[in-house]
Amino acid sequence: MGVRKNQATLTAQEKRAFVNAVLALKANGGYDPFVTTHNQFILSDVDNGERTGHRSPSFLPWHRKYLLQFEQALQAIDPSVNLPYWDWTADRSTGSSIWGADFLGGNGRASDGQVTTGPFAYSTGGWTLNVNTDSRTYLRRQLGAGVAQLPTRPDAESVLAITTYDAAPWNSSSAGFRNALEGWRGVNLHNRVHVWVGGQMATGVSPNDPVFWLHHCFVDKLWSEWQKRNPGQTYLPTAGTPDVVDLNEPMKPWNNVSPADMLDHSALYTYDTGF
Amino acid sequence: MSEDTHGSELTRRRMLQGAGAALAVATGTIAIGVAGPGGGSATAADPGASDSFDEVFQGRRIQGRPVSGGGHHGGTGTGTGTGYEVRIDGDELHMMRNADGTWISVVNHYQTFATPRALARAAVNDLQGATLVPVATA
Numbered sequence: 001m002g003v004r005k006n007q008a009t010l011t012a013q014e015k016r017a018f019v020n021a022v023l024a025l026k027a028n029g030g031y032d033p034f035v036t037t038h039n040q041f042i043l044s045d046v047d048n049g050e051r052t053g054h055r056s057p058s059f060l061p062w063h064r065k066y067l068l069q070f071e072q073a074l075q076a077i078d079p080s081v082n083l084p085y086w087d088w089t090a091d092r093s094t095g096s097s098i099w100g101a102d103f104l105g106g107n108g109r110a111s112d113g114q115v116t117t118g119p120f121a122y123s124t125g126g127w128t129l130n131v132n133t134d135s136r137t138y139l140r141r142q143l144g145a146g147v148a149q150l151p152t153r154p155d156a157e158s159v160l161a162i163t164t165y166d167a168a169p170w171n172s173s174s175a176g177f178r179n180a181l182e183g184w185r186g187v188n189l190h191n192r193v194h195v196w197v198g199g200q201m202a203t204g205v206s207p208n209d210p211v212f213w214l215h216h217c218f219v220d221k222l223w224s225e226w227q228k229r230n231p232g233q234t235y236l237p238t239a240g241t242p243d244v245v246d247l248n249e250p251m252k253p254w255n256n257v258s259p260a261d262m263l264d265h266s267a268l269y270t271y272d273t274g275f
Numbered sequence: 276m277s278e279d280t281h282g283s284e285l286t287r288r289r290m291l292q293g294a295g296a297a298l299a300v301a302t303g304t305i306a307i308g309v310a311g312p313g314g315g316s317a318t319a320a321d322p323g324a325s326d327s328f329d330e331v332f333q334g335r336r337i338q339g340r341p342v343s344g345g346g347h348h349g350g351t352g353t354g355t356g357t358g359y360e361v362r363i364d365g366d367e368l369h370m371m372r373n374a375d376g377t378w379i380s381v382v383n384h385y386q387t388f389a390t391p392r393a394l395a396r397a398a399v400n401d402l403q404g405a406t407l408v409p410v411a412t413a
Contacts, residue, residue: 042384043410047374055373112403133369133381134405146386173374183385184373194385202401204369204381 002071002082004221005272007098007214008091010084015103019119021074021081022210023126030073035131035207037253038066042204047171050243052252055172057165057236058245059182060223061262063216065254068268070213082269085217088193089153094143104211106141113140113199120210129200129208139209140199147195155187160226160275165236170244176236177226181219190219224265225275235259324359324376328392335402337395338362361395366407368398381410 025031041053053062074081099106105118120127122138129137159180166176172184183191194201200208238247245251248258327340339361361368369381377387378394382401388394
């Protein structure tokens with residue numbers, strides 16, 4: 001069982017191991033299918049029809065399973081690797097170490113948004129994007145351009161204080177913890193971070209930027225924290241809800257895992273600290 | 276009762292607008308009908324859902340129009356589920372409507388826009404001259 005750590009606390013060796021495993025997965029063809037899967041769900045998850053990966057209660061268990069699968073793909077390359085998380089309430093500047101050339105690389109350049117530093121710069125030859133929404137095949141970022149500020153710790157605390165997991169109509173207009181965390185309503189946590197990073201992170205092919213995994217790992221950690229603080233609350237809805245994955249229904253694309261299966265992650269991984 | 280109300284609303288609009296525009300309104304209304312809670316009368320009054328546009332923005336031709344098929348649920352990957360279509364230099368921008376009546380596209384997926392035109396302009400800004408490519412599947 002692995003321990004998922006705050007990326008700010010990783011040693012140089014841990015950073016190198018994570019980056020190298022990601023690059024190796026990209027090189028062996030195992031990375032791009034994750035991008036394709038994500039985009040397929042982004043395009044098909046709709047407020048008025050079937051919705052699984054986004055804008056629905058299963059946003060959190062779907063991404064928990066998706067991250068687990070990605071983490072296992074990295075561990076098949078290097079068993080020492082666990083997903084790190086990016087606490088954007090703490091490391092909230094364009095100069096934070098997460099954007100260092102020894103880790104995820106920096107902001108995109110002014111002319112075209114292209115990331116030119118670090119291991120995922122196009123010029124390295126090891127990070128050409130194959131699953132795209134437009135003709136550009138290089139990684140792009142525009143840190144802080146789409147929205148000026150990342151969510152704050154009080155923002156995150158206010159969302160953790162919402163005791164009901166989710167509510168009808170179980171979509172982007174819902175009240176409840178899930179939708180406030182996803183960001184369609186309220187202070188906006190998850191969506192805002194995608195927009196703050198910009199480039200591919202603002203699009204349906206957001207996993208093209210490796211920071212996607214660190215962002216969603218923190219979203220997962222916040223859900224884990226909410227679960228810990230609200231032991232009497234659980235995933236909703238429980239049964240009989242059209243177009244939405246109920247507690248014990250299988251989730252696509254796996255079809256063999258339900259939200260209920262994803263509630264307790266303690267046998268699979270833990271987090272280094274509470275929020 | 277609600278159908279009568281719905282019908283008279285269309286009739287009223289038809290009297291106020293030309294026949295072509297009324298058809299557009301009707302199409303937009305179908306899309307709104309399946310948009311669920313939050314997509315009701317407020318969005319019916321939103322000119323963004325029923326109006327077409329065709330303009331050059333920062334050197335790119337952007338076009339938007341209501342399309343039929345607004346009652347189709349789910350992900351065809353073509354955007355037909357929205358009841359609206361946006362093209363940039365002729366290429367379709369995948370888009371969808373949120374329950375509150377706002378819009379998102381595959382280019383700006385985590386940020387909502389009030390009208391399809393604002394969505395199209397934001398996509399042009401992000402593209403910086405790049406062309407949209409068909410949605411990659413499998």
